[in-house]
Structures are given as C-alpha cells and as structure tokens.
C-alpha cells in the first residue's frame with residue numbers, strides 16, 4: 001500500500017462541503033501587500049500596520065473617529081440633487097442618482113454634522129468618494145454652505161474633509177457656482193474669527209482644490225494623498241514634459257508650500273483638538289478681563 005502516493009486523482013470534496021474563508025476577513029495592503037485581519041486593520045483606523053498606507057474611508061468612518069462616542073447631529077440629511085440640465089450620459093442623471101443612492105446608502109457626496117470632539121464643539125463636513133467620485137454638485141455646495149452657517153450660528157470651529165474628483169459634470173455650471181458660494185461663506189466665517197481647518201484626503205482634485213479645500217486657516221493632508229487641480233496626464237500633455245517623481249502627492253505638495261502639515265490618521269483627532277484649541281477666539285468674557293496690573297517697578 002503506497003502511503004505517500006495519491007491513489008485517487010483530482011479533488012473529490014463536493015462544493016457544499018468546501019470550507020470557505022468568509023469574505024472580508026483578511027485585508028491585503030494595496031501598497032506593500034502585507035496581509036492582516038480585517039479586524040486589526042479597522043482597529044488601526046484603516047491604515048496598514050506595516051507600511052502605514054492610508055486606505056480611503058468615508059464620512060461614516062471619519063465621524064466615528066472624530067466625534068466623541070460617535071455621537072453627532074447630522075445636518076440636511078435628506079437633501080438630494082435635482083436635474084436642472086436634463087443631463088443624459090450613459091444614463092439619465094436622475095437614474096444615476098437613484099442607483100448610486102441605493103448602492104452607497106448615501107444621499108449625496110458630502111455629509112455634514114456637529115458634535116463634540118474631545119469635549120469641544122465642532123462642525124464637520126466630510127465628502128464621500130463612493131458617491132459619483134465625491135463630485136461637487138449643487139447639494140455638496142449647499143450642504144457645506146449651510147454647515148458653515150451652522151458653525152457661525154453656534155460659534156464652533158469648522159472642519160472640512162475633502163475627497164473629490166472635482167466638479168460634477170452632470171450639473172455643469174451649477175457645480176462651478178458652488179466654488180464661489182462656499183468660498184464666500186468661508187469668508188463670512190473668517191470675518192467672525194472662527195477657525196477653519198481643511199483636511200485634504202486621497203484624492204482631492206479639480207474645483208474642490210480650487211475652492212474650499214485650499215482656503216483653510218490650516219490646510220493639512222493625510223500621508224500619500226493625491227492632491228492637485230488637473231490630473232497628471234492632462235498636465236503632461238499640456239507642458240509636453242515628464243513630471244517629477246511623486247508629483248501631486250501630499251508630501252510633494254507640502255514641500256512646495258501648499259500645505260501646513262501632514263497628519264497621520266491615528267493622530268488626527270488629537271492634532272485637530274490642539275489646533276482648534278489654539279485657534280479658538282477669545283470669548284467676550286475673556287476679552288473683558290482686565291489685564292493684571294504690572295507690578296510697580298521698585299526704584
């Protein structure tokens with residue numbers, strides 16, 4: 001009897017008896033290919049335990065990272081876009097909107113909310129790339145504008161988390177108007193001396209970079225995020241030259257003076273808390289406190 005010889009050829013386990021690993025149990029880093037369990041990857045806030053590659057996450061994850069106990073009040077939850085141009089590409093725009101809403105469970109490409117971050121009040125607007133490439137249409141602009149209005153009314157700092165392919169072509173000119181609208185609202189916020197921090201995540205491009213994403217009192221980014229206006233292919237074709245290595249990465253953009261710093265997602269909440277604490281305007285009560293009289297100089 002040959003002990004180490006396979007007598008029967010092939011595999012005979014019937015399909016229903018095969019043991020499958022459940023989907024989504026393991027995570028393979030797209031950058032360094034290291035494999036970790038999904039649970040550990042999530043615990044590490046969706047950054048690679050080995051090479052610190054920052055995975056794209058959405059508003060749901062950012063809100064849970066930043067708001068204390070994941071407790072917040074969402075603003076304009078049910079705002080959805082119309083179809084002002086009767087736009088049709090591979091399918092009519094309303095059909096695409098309905099399908100995307102079903103698929104992602106999101107109403108549009110941004111969610112806005114207020115709550116506490118390490119005990120301090122804050123208003124946050126966070127984009128979702130899963131919704132038509134995080135494109136900026138009327139709803140995105142309007143929700144951001146209203147979130148800024150909320151920050152002004154409640155006198156909280158404002159945090160914008162951008163993640164976008166740019167303006168939404170299905171709303172054409174209406175999308176472009178959002179750049180002016182959000183910028184004007186941010187000017188009002190600045191007039192009231194309320195801090196605005198813009199966090200650029202992978203990717204932040206087009207009209208979003210050209211408006212609110214670059215208007216922060218501090219413009220900060222996640223490591224390795226793609227940040228730019230036009231895509232590298234368009235630029236290469238325009239200038240007819242090869243682009244430098246790492247072009248449009250957060251690190252490149254920082255080196256060229258367009259960012260204040262790069263922040264690891266695991267340190268994000270604390271860094272933001274420190275920053276807002278530092279930028280917090282003096283309350284009227286603090287302003288009114290008379291300065292301690294200088295001790296008289298002994299003569």
Ligand SMILES: [Zn+2]
Pocket residue numbers: 029030031032033034048049050051052053
């Ligand atoms: Zn990795």
